[in-house]
Amino acid sequence: MARGATRRVPFAAMKVLVVGATGAVGRRVASELAQSEQVERLVLTGRDNGRAERTASLFGTDRVTAEALDLHDPSRLVSLARAVDVVVCAAGPHYLYEVDAVRALIDAGTHYVSLCDDHSVTHRVRSMHDAARDAGVTIVSGCGLSPGLTNVLIAIAAAEVDDVEEIDIAVAASSADSAGDATTLHFLAQMSEPAVALSDHSIEAGRAGTAPRLVYFPDPVGWVETFRSGHPEIATVPDVYPGLRSLRFRIGLTERAAMDVIRASAATGLLATEKRRRLWMKMSEPLRPVVEALPPRGAPWTAARVDVRGRSDGRPVTISLGVVDHLANLAAVPVARAAHELAAGTTKHGVLVPEEAFDPTTFLNAIAQRGIRVARLDPAPV
Amino acid sequence: MKLVRVLVLVILGGFGAWLGRLLAHSKLPLPEGQWREVPPEEFRSQR
Numbered sequence: 001m002a003r004g005a006t007r008r009v010p011f012a013a014m015k016v017l018v019v020g021a022t023g024a025v026g027r028r029v030a031s032e033l034a035q036s037e038q039v040e041r042l043v044l045t046g047r048d049n050g051r052a053e054r055t056a057s058l059f060g061t062d063r064v065t066a067e068a069l070d071l072h073d074p075s076r077l078v079s080l081a082r083a084v085d086v087v088v089c090a091a092g093p094h095y096l097y098e099v100d101a102v103r104a105l106i107d108a109g110t111h112y113v114s115l116c117d118d119h120s121v122t123h124r125v126r127s128m129h130d131a132a133r134d135a136g137v138t139i140v141s142g143c144g145l146s147p148g149l150t151n152v153l154i155a156i157a158a159a160e161v162d163d164v165e166e167i168d169i170a171v172a173a174s175s176a177d178s179a180g181d182a183t184t185l186h187f188l189a190q191m192s193e194p195a196v197a198l199s200d201h202s203i204e205a206g207r208a209g210t211a212p213r214l215v216y217f218p219d220p221v222g223w224v225e226t227f228r229s230g231h232p233e234i235a236t237v238p239d240v241y242p243g244l245r246s247l248r249f250r251i252g253l254t255e256r257a258a259m260d261v262i263r264a265s266a267a268t269g270l271l272a273t274e275k276r277r278r279l280w281m282k283m284s285e286p287l288r289p290v291v292e293a294l295p296p297r298g299a300p301w302t303a304a305r306v307d308v309r310g311r312s313d314g315r316p317v318t319i320s321l322g323v324v325d326h327l328a329n330l331a332a333v334p335v336a337r338a339a340h341e342l343a344a345g346t347t348k349h350g351v352l353v354p355e356e357a358f359d360p361t362t363f364l365n366a367i368a369q370r371g372i373r374v375a376r377l378d379p380a381p382v
Numbered sequence: 383m384k385l386v387r388v389l390v391l392v393i394l395g396g397f398g399a400w401l402g403r404l405l406a407h408s409k410l411p412l413p414e415g416q417w418r419e420v421p422p423e424e425f426r427s428q429r
Contacts, residue, residue: 216414223410257400294400296407322417365423376424379415 014343015041015084019069019077019101020091022046022055024180025115025144028328029090032336032370034059038343043084045069071097074104081108085343088335089114092182095189096274098141099124102351106135111342115144115331117186120193122235126351133350143338143354144331146171146249146304147232149323149367151353152334153306153374154237155360157319161310164241167248168307169233170215172224174254175292176300179327185277190251191262192271196230198238198247205230209263215250217303218322218375224298226252227263236353254298258291302327305377320377323367333370337363 016033020026021044033039042064046052049068056066069076071091081087087110089101094116102125105112116125125141132139142148150169158164178184194205208229215226231249238244253259261284262271271277303324310317323330338358341347347357354363368374 214411216411218417222413225407256403260399260403261396295404320415321420368421374420375417376420377415378418380413 014039014086014340015043016339016343017043017045017067017080017084017087019045019071019087019089020182021066022048022051023090023092023182024178025183025328025331026090027055028332029088029336030055030059030064032332033088033339034061034064036336036340038340039063041065041084043067043080045080047071071101074100077101077104078108081105081110081112084110086111086113086339088112088339089116090331090335092116093185093189094118095120095186102128102132102139102141105139106131106137109135109137111138111347113140113143113335113338113342115148115335116142117144117146117232118189119196119230119232119235120189122232126235129351136349138342138347138349138357139351140338140342140354140357141351142232143335145302145323145327145334147236148334148338148354149330149364149372150233150304150306151237151355152358152360152364152367153304153321153323154233154308155240155355156364157306157308157321158241158310159360160312160319161308161317162312164244164308164310166246166307166309167237167241167244168250168309169231169248169304170217170226170250170252170306171302171304172215172217172221172226172252172254172298173302173327174298174300175258175288176255177302177327179331181281183327184281185274187251188262188266188271188277188280189274190229190231191266192269192277193230195228195249196234197228197249198234198244201245203234207267209266213250215252215305216377217305218324218373220299221254221301221303221324222298224252224254225256225259226250227259240353240355254300255292255294256296257294258288261291301325302330304330318379320379322375322377323372324375325372329370329372333367333372334363337366337370 052066
């Protein structure tokens, strides 16, 4: 295919490759895509070919096949990607693979969407925008729950505000709703890295896991104690809303004791490196059920909430939107939807954030139709 | 022996911190409002 040409896929002719399809979220992504009548061929990959083949055989159709793929070998990814229309990456933790994967997909000339939620790689991925645009591909690095649904909710809330001044993003997760080791590794890394935020128009870094605040999430999650943390939205959302004064990201676990143990471990340097985080996961395994059972612990669901503040008709206004479901669904449904949109070939080219690549309302409608609950907070009267 | 003492101190400290936080934060605020499920058609298209 010529560089810069637009690849459009007719209905029922999508060819999709899922990287990391044997993991907890990857299997859910594969399931979501396998149910689509538009997917003609679905290639599931994993480091272990046997596991990939077993996963593919679960779908009981020859439309779904398996290939071995180790992301440490980008040339293999390039050759597999050239045979499909879109590559979906669910392999994590993304701070290990995302930059090489994006480079490989630009080389292959194939659209790419991932569940990348590591802010440490966001700038490096975005620096490849011109290369992606010139290659005629669309790269959406991070289109799950956050970033992904959070970006879409912000865009929809911002459409109701004349001047967007402040945005708060909060995520409540649950150990009982975990989506595999990669998700846990990412969370541990997030707690040990600087918590970057936009404050008074400038980027500032604090310590992750500090500044506790209760945030009220959609039912059945309710109040959860959250802490400041860095996330990719901090690097991308200010470009979309240039007048934005502040943007903060907060996260918490519905099991408070488990969150406290992770914060204490991060503060004492036990989570500072990849090796330490893997060791920590291994050593803490026997204690996890005890700590997670300690009260207070909330519902085993995952939720996200965005608050967009600004002015409308000269008066201050706050729009609060949220989503709630199990984490695997909140990650898999948006990324699968994004794969459909990319295969349709109607998006701009380059490295884009979800609200640039897709119409937020159409995107959210499609997500809601897959059963994800979207809610709006009607404030209690003062 | 020293290691055992340190371990006991860490466990007791952790238990004390957990109990203290449990008692201090036992009462949650009233709901901030009412989360209302939104039908997708309520959002207006932006393109």
